[in-house]
Amino acid sequence: VRFIESLRKFGYKGQIYPLHPSGGEVYGMKIYANVKDVPGPMDYVISAVSARYTPQLVADCAVKGVKAVHLFTSGYSEIEDEIGGKLEAEVLKIARKGGVRLIGPNCMGIYCPSSGMTFAQDFNDQHGFPKRPGPLGLISQSGGNSIYAVRAGSGRGVFFSKVISYGNAADLNETDFLEYMADDPDTRIIGMYIEGVKNGRRFMQALKRAAAIKPVIINKAGATDGGARACATHTSAVAGSAAIWQGLLKQAGAIQVDSMDELIDMSVTLLRLPLPAGKRAVVIGTGGGLGVESADQIISAGLKLPLLTPSIRKEICSIYGTEAGSMYRNPVDAPPFGGIENTVKAVSVAAASDKVDLLILHFAFDIWAMVSRSEPRYFFTEMIEGIQSKVKKPMAMVLHYTTELAAKQSADELQKKWVDMGLPVYHSIARAASAINRYIHWSRHFKGKKP
Amino acid sequence: VRFIESLRKFGYKGQIYPLHPSGGEVYGMKIYANVKDVPGPMDYVISAVSARYTPQLVADCAVKGVKAVHLFTSGYSEIEDEIGGKLEAEVLKIARKGGVRLIGPNCMGIYCPSSGMTFAQDFNDQHGFPKRPGPLGLISQSGGNSIYAVRAGSGRGVFFSKVISYGNAADLNETDFLEYMADDPDTRIIGMYIEGVKNGRRFMQALKRAAAIKPVIINKAGATDGGARACATHTSAVAGSAAIWQGLLKQAGAIQVDSMDELIDMSVTLLRLPLPAGKRAVVIGTGGGLGVESADQIISAGLKLPLLTPSIRKEICSIYGTEAGSMYRNPVDAPPFGGIENTVKAVSVAAASDKVDLLILHFAFDIWAMVSRSEPRYFFTEMIEGIQSKVKKPMAMVLHYTTELAAKQSADELQKKWVDMGLPVYHSIARAASAINRYIHWSRHFKGKKP
Numbered sequence: 037v038r039f040i041e042s043l044r045k046f047g048y049k050g051q052i053y054p055l056h057p058s059g060g061e062v063y064g065m066k067i068y069a070n071v072k073d074v075p076g077p078m079d080y081v082i083s084a085v086s087a088r089y090t091p092q093l094v095a096d097c098a099v100k101g102v103k104a105v106h107l108f109t110s111g112y113s114e115i116e117d118e119i120g121g122k123l124e125a126e127v128l129k130i131a132r133k134g135g136v137r138l139i140g141p142n143c144m145g146i147y148c149p150s151s152g153m154t155f156a157q158d159f160n161d162q163h164g165f166p167k168r169p170g171p172l173g174l175i176s177q178s179g180g181n182s183i184y185a186v187r188a189g190s191g192r193g194v195f196f197s198k199v200i201s202y203g204n205a206a207d208l209n210e211t212d213f214l215e216y217m218a219d220d221p222d223t224r225i226i227g228m229y230i231e232g233v234k235n236g237r238r239f240m241q242a243l244k245r246a247a248a249i250k251p252v253i254i255n256k257a258g259a260t261d262g263g264a265r266a267c268a269t270h271t272s273a274v275a276g277s278a279a280i281w282q283g284l285l286k287q288a289g290a291i292q293v294d295s296m297d298e299l300i301d302m303s304v305t306l307l308r309l310p311l312p313a314g315k316r317a318v319v320i321g322t323g324g325g326l327g328v329e330s331a332d333q334i335i336s337a338g339l340k341l342p343l344l345t346p347s348i349r350k351e352i353c354s355i356y357g358t359e360a361g362s363m364y365r366n367p368v369d370a371p372p373f374g375g376i377e378n379t380v381k382a383v384s385v386a387a388a389s390d391k392v393d394l395l396i397l398h399f400a401f402d403i404w405a406m407v408s409r410s411e412p413r414y415f416f417t418e419m420i421e422g423i424q425s426k427v428k429k430p431m432a433m434v435l436h437y438t439t440e441l442a443a444k445q446s447a448d449e450l451q452k453k454w455v456d457m458g459l460p461v462y463h464s465i466a467r468a469a470s471a472i473n474r475y476i477h478w479s480r481h482f483k484g485k486k487p
Numbered sequence: 488v489r490f491i492e493s494l495r496k497f498g499y500k501g502q503i504y505p506l507h508p509s510g511g512e513v514y515g516m517k518i519y520a521n522v523k524d525v526p527g528p529m530d531y532v533i534s535a536v537s538a539r540y541t542p543q544l545v546a547d548c549a550v551k552g553v554k555a556v557h558l559f560t561s562g563y564s565e566i567e568d569e570i571g572g573k574l575e576a577e578v579l580k581i582a583r584k585g586g587v588r589l590i591g592p593n594c595m596g597i598y599c600p601s602s603g604m605t606f607a608q609d610f611n612d613q614h615g616f617p618k619r620p621g622p623l624g625l626i627s628q629s630g631g632n633s634i635y636a637v638r639a640g641s642g643r644g645v646f647f648s649k650v651i652s653y654g655n656a657a658d659l660n661e662t663d664f665l666e667y668m669a670d671d672p673d674t675r676i677i678g679m680y681i682e683g684v685k686n687g688r689r690f691m692q693a694l695k696r697a698a699a700i701k702p703v704i705i706n707k708a709g710a711t712d713g714g715a716r717a718c719a720t721h722t723s724a725v726a727g728s729a730a731i732w733q734g735l736l737k738q739a740g741a742i743q744v745d746s747m748d749e750l751i752d753m754s755v756t757l758l759r760l761p762l763p764a765g766k767r768a769v770v771i772g773t774g775g776g777l778g779v780e781s782a783d784q785i786i787s788a789g790l791k792l793p794l795l796t797p798s799i800r801k802e803i804c805s806i807y808g809t810e811a812g813s814m815y816r817n818p819v820d821a822p823p824f825g826g827i828e829n830t831v832k833a834v835s836v837a838a839a840s841d842k843v844d845l846l847i848l849h850f851a852f853d854i855w856a857m858v859s860r861s862e863p864r865y866f867f868t869e870m871i872e873g874i875q876s877k878v879k880k881p882m883a884m885v886l887h888y889t890t891e892l893a894a895k896q897s898a899d900e901l902q903k904k905w906v907d908m909g910l911p912v913y914h915s916i917a918r919a920a921s922a923i924n925r926y927i928h929w930s931r932h933f934k935g936k937k938p
């Protein structure tokens with residue numbers, strides 16, 4: 037019922053047939069007791085019944101001519117009990133024999149905004165997935181991680197062509213989905229969360245081919261023994277050694293990341309940051325201690341922090357007035373309320389340096405005491421519009437230090453405005469620097485079409 | 488005027504004399520043109536005048552018998568220009584000669600709730616610092632970092648005895664403040680953000696002595712060349728090599744952290760987590776992929792993740808019903824809405840294992856679609872009360888995946904409730920694990936009184 041409710045709210049246009057042994061009605065639709073009773077043709081069945089009923093269900097689907105069954109249900113090879121593994125093998129055998137493809141079991145299935153498919157439960161019309169489609173195709177062995185990626189990505193202007201949560205991969209697996217995404221014209225970037233692969237050689241071949249055409253970002257879980265064991269209990273995957281994975285992914289031309297947040301950071305960068313001519317960043321924002329910390333983080337990530345020339349520093353000093361602050365070498369500690377005009381000028385001067393390839397502007401809300409008083413949403417939007425019109429180099433925006441709810445609220449509003457202006461928005465300087473550095477390295481070897 | 492406004496709102500009980508050449512009145516108080524015109528005795532002067540007027544001000548303060556001057560003003564040795572360094576030396580000479588101690592220049596000064604001193608600007612009565620005093624004494628070379636620490640800490644139940652933002656440390660420096668905090672009975676934990684030290688040998692002696700009495704948590708900035716250069720332009724500090732620092736801090740018995748967030752994590756742990764008997768953690772929460780990621784993070788942090796025995800797993804299975812989920816080996820993937828009673832039971836069973844030293848319970852808001860519908864604040868408070876009454880082992884709470892504003896709001900409300908219940912609350916599994924591991928290591932060598 038939850039899936040049906042979600043699909044209806046999301047505006048799925050195809051015919052939906054509810055199935056349940058009880059019969060009756062739901063949302064004014066007749067409930068059929070059995071697949072074979074459904075009057076019209078059926079392409080896709082979502083199964084939320086107990087694992088033990090699925091062999092019969094899949095057999096019935098084969099008779100009915102159903103093309104694919106999504107097994108939301110868990111209780112197969114991922115459980116300890118022998119029965120689970122046997123059941124999975126049995127269902128697979130029936131599906132293969134009957135020409136039915138399986139997604140799952142133990143997964144959320146498919147979100148595809150262009151065809152109105154979703155798996156997000158939309159309570160209070162607040163938590164549904166966006167209807168707007170986009171260029172990121174996500175393949176995720178974990179349902180939770182796929183939900184998180186859609187929520188975290190869409191707020192930052194990253195939308196999805198298709199999201200496939202595939203769980204145990206009894207039939208269709210990561211390699212099948214990767215091959216599909218590589219050829220899918222709606223997918224310009226491929227993202228993957230994988231715990232293990234079924235056939236390493238086939239996967240690496242598919243990955244090499246895909247990564248030559250489009251950027252492929254991979255979050256491979258299970259880097260430690262504990263993680264590898266957790267993979268086995270989660271989706272029965274065999275994780276493999278972290279070091280081997282790292283080497284193979286690099287060789288195949290994929291971009292490796294360590295979390296779903298980094299996967300989204302990377303997508304934001306690929307889609308929204310013009311490629312910088314080099315690694316030399318200038319960092320501008322408020323907070324001296326934060327500037328020091330950010331300098332460490334930027335160098336550690338692999339980017340460079342060129343010293344601004346004395347003449348540029350002098351010019352910035354004269355814009356702000358000598359006593360308004362003093363950290364102008366890079367990072368630049370900009371007075372928080374130096375005025376829109378002054379800030380636009382100072383940032384343009386720093387960006388104009390021929391030693392600088394990109395700008396990182398950061399906004400630390402919890403450090404300012406004045407979040408709600410000065411209405412930063414309007415102040416900063418105007419300021420950023422000014423900077424955007426004057427600065428022609430790539431520009432990354434960081435909204436961070438949002439511990440207080442009011443700070444988070446202001447940051448969210450600014451994020452929305454800046455995302456609409458086409459800017460890449462990050463939530464920490466370290467993560468921005470790390471994604472940008474990976475982007476620069478990846479672009480040196482990638483021969484395909486940029487997303 | 489901002490400082491005066493802050494002090495008045497914060498309830499400072501001493502006599503305040505506004506000083507400005509203009510004369511006149513502010514908040515009904517007479518403004519004096521010169522220190523020497525003030526009728527009563529004065530202990531402490533906060534200076535926000537231009538650097539060039541400070542030699543005269545300090546000279547006047549000496550005549551008046553002022554004990555300490557806080558130079559909020561910047562424009563001294565941290566700027567490039569020779570004048571800054573000369574001015575700082577001149578002011579210092581005058582202060583030394585006149586028996587006046589200096590805090591700063593280029594800093595926020597002192598926050599001391601028990602005496603009503605503050606430097607937080609309190610606009611709309613929203614952004615002031617807490618009036619409640621606590622056990623953490625913070626010494627910070629950066630004003631912004633000290634503001635952030637107070638905001639981030641107080642939300643998680645960490646309150647402050649004194650916070651000293653000391654900037655360039657022309658006169659009183661990190662070692663003076665450390666010696667003071669070591670002897671201060673109100674301070675049970677010392678936290679430090681330092682960019683460099685004036686006298687390495689004296690500092691290490693003071694640190695050794697302090698760290699033998701109380702836990703000392705140190706965030707030493709400037710680990711890379713870029714960071715070290717940024718230290719110089721921020722507070723004119725010489726950062727020193729990161730590797731040398733690491734060795735020295737360890738030898739002195741201090742707890743080294745890499746950010747202000749980690750400093751607060753560590754304080755939360757020291758104050759709110761009973762010392763676990765060992766490193767074996769059981770991790771319980773919703774999200775299979777997240778469980779895998781958390782397993783990697785926990786192992787990487789140095790903690791252990793023991794396999795739960797088959798009999799315990801069977802018991803948990805029977806509580807939830809075999810098909811409700813399947814990841815029970817540890818991490819445990821708990822169904823988000825398995826009911827209060829079932830969850831309390833399952834968690835108690837896992838915690839009771841003699842292989843387990845501590846519990847990490849995590850709550851990933853963005854993964855659930857039901858944040859606002861199910862009123863998690865009430866649901867989870869009751870559940871945690873149940874768990875707290877049954878589980879006698881140390882328990883760390885993680886509130887994470889709060890990208891959506893509604894998720895953050897629910898998380899904040901839960902945090903408030905759980906903090907009131909005395910629990911340690913963290914914002915990521917990785918950071919919780921890292922702080923707990925440091926805590927266990929530190930406690931093995933610490934012979935003083937636990938905070």
